[in-house]
Amino acid sequence: MKIGVLGSGTVAQGLSARLAELGHNVVIGTRDADKLRGWQSSNQRVLIGSFAETAAHGDIVVNATDGAGSLSALTMAGDENLADKILIDVSNPLDFSDGFPPSLTVFGKDSLAEQIQRAFPMTRVVKTLNTVTARVMTHPLEVANGDHHVFISGNDTDAKKQVTEMLRSFGWINIFDLGDLSTARGTEAYLLLWVRLYGALNTGMINVKVMK
Amino acid sequence: MKIGVLGSGTVAQGLSARLAELGHNVVIGTRDADKLRGWQSSNQRVLIGSFAETAAHGDIVVNATDGAGSLSALTMAGDENLADKILIDVSNPLDFSDGFPPSLTVFGKDSLAEQIQRAFPMTRVVKTLNTVTARVMTHPLEVANGDHHVFISGNDTDAKKQVTEMLRSFGWINIFDLGDLSTARGTEAYLLLWVRLYGALNTGMINVKVMK
Numbered sequence: 001m002k003i004g005v006l007g008s009g010t011v012a013q014g015l016s017a018r019l020a021e022l023g024h025n026v027v028i029g030t031r032d033a034d035k036l037r038g039w040q041s042s043n044q045r046v047l048i049g050s051f052a053e054t055a056a057h058g059d060i061v062v063n064a065t066d067g068a069g070s071l072s073a074l075t076m077a078g079d080e081n082l083a084d085k086i087l088i089d090v091s092n093p094l095d096f097s098d099g100f101p102p103s104l105t106v107f108g109k110d111s112l113a114e115q116i117q118r119a120f121p122m123t124r125v126v127k128t129l130n131t132v133t134a135r136v137m138t139h140p141l142e143v144a145n146g147d148h149h150v151f152i153s154g155n156d157t158d159a160k161k162q163v164t165e166m167l168r169s170f171g172w173i174n175i176f177d178l179g180d181l182s183t184a185r186g187t188e189a190y191l192l193l194w195v196r197l198y199g200a201l202n203t204g205m206i207n208v209k210v211m212k
Numbered sequence: 213m214k215i216g217v218l219g220s221g222t223v224a225q226g227l228s229a230r231l232a233e234l235g236h237n238v239v240i241g242t243r244d245a246d247k248l249r250g251w252q253s254s255n256q257r258v259l260i261g262s263f264a265e266t267a268a269h270g271d272i273v274v275n276a277t278d279g280a281g282s283l284s285a286l287t288m289a290g291d292e293n294l295a296d297k298i299l300i301d302v303s304n305p306l307d308f309s310d311g312f313p314p315s316l317t318v319f320g321k322d323s324l325a326e327q328i329q330r331a332f333p334m335t336r337v338v339k340t341l342n343t344v345t346a347r348v349m350t351h352p353l354e355v356a357n358g359d360h361h362v363f364i365s366g367n368d369t370d371a372k373k374q375v376t377e378m379l380r381s382f383g384w385i386n387i388f389d390l391g392d393l394s395t396a397r398g399t400e401a402y403l404l405l406w407v408r409l410y411g412a413l414n415t416g417m418i419n420v421k422v423m424k
Contacts, residue, residue: 095320101394101397103319103320103321104319104320107315107316107319107401108307108315108316108319108404109310109315143423143424144424147423148423151405176409177412178411178412179408179411179412182313183408183411183412185313185404185408186404186407186409187408189319189401189403189405190401190402190404190405192320192397192398192401192402193398193399193401193402194398196390196391196395196397196398197390199390199391199395200388200390200391200395201422203424205424206422206423207422207424208420208421208423209420209421210409210413210418211360211419211420211421212355212356212413212418
């Protein structure tokens, strides 16, 4: 499948490498291609593009940009390049303006995922993977042999089904469909607990399992 | 032990009944004693008091009032009745002004627990149990045989130790010390995910387990 990954940080690099390893045709999109040259030298199956080239390439597009800059990055990617596509939003609206621990730039009665969906109404936004660190996103079996949950939120059932298949290809066993995209308010807010779990355990190789 | 439980709802009733069952000397505090007469007829070991009487009674005081009204309830309870005591804050600052699902009245760079601590600096505030429904608070073994976590936040190590003993007496096995009281920002924000888990599973008899 042709996949475009927007972003140049650890999350975008990790997702691009994993998707390429799984046989997909991946372009990673950045404002500054030079930042990715070193990384690409050991990930030659992934091509580098602008945000717009990357979005145009993908049948599925992944938003792995910083949450605070996601709306502007997606605007640069272009409405016409995102229309009628699935956009997997793995970002978090973290606000580091007062340092660590972060707060969120949007919260409670709205979410970044919903802001993106409103800005790109022709795109099918699916929120997922934002509750775990980059390595766990793509290698869930490395935490407790995969005995933990990833959440998925979105308004389009078929889009969630396709994203679920991608998650399974990463190794995810327990995929929890929370419902429509407004449920991303829950997973985005959870980040404020996640940063405290990270602080207490001194590792990001963690996740939660829903018990009942 | 002499324990005062502030509040008259399901959480306050459940905690009072359980603490009395475990042999503690419990007073439940309310603005309106008539609301609790029916409940008390089958919980006669629990006495009813005003907020001030209840706080004065307790060596440990529990804030089980609605989060939106907690600061005013604690003000009625009286600074002098709370000074030098442990206050277990199990409330959540839920904002139902737009209906369900709720938002929070305080969030991100502050928490209700910290607001209470600032208002009552002589009191040792410990935040816990706010991430589960009333029944799970007092009967954790009824969810997955207790194979899940409760979180605890507070600035005073000895106070957290005493609260941990109380949690163990309820049946809690996995008690996760997140750190100082600012970590309550995490567990309070988590409520926005909890309400979505509740919505998806249609039961409150749930919790999360931290996996690593």
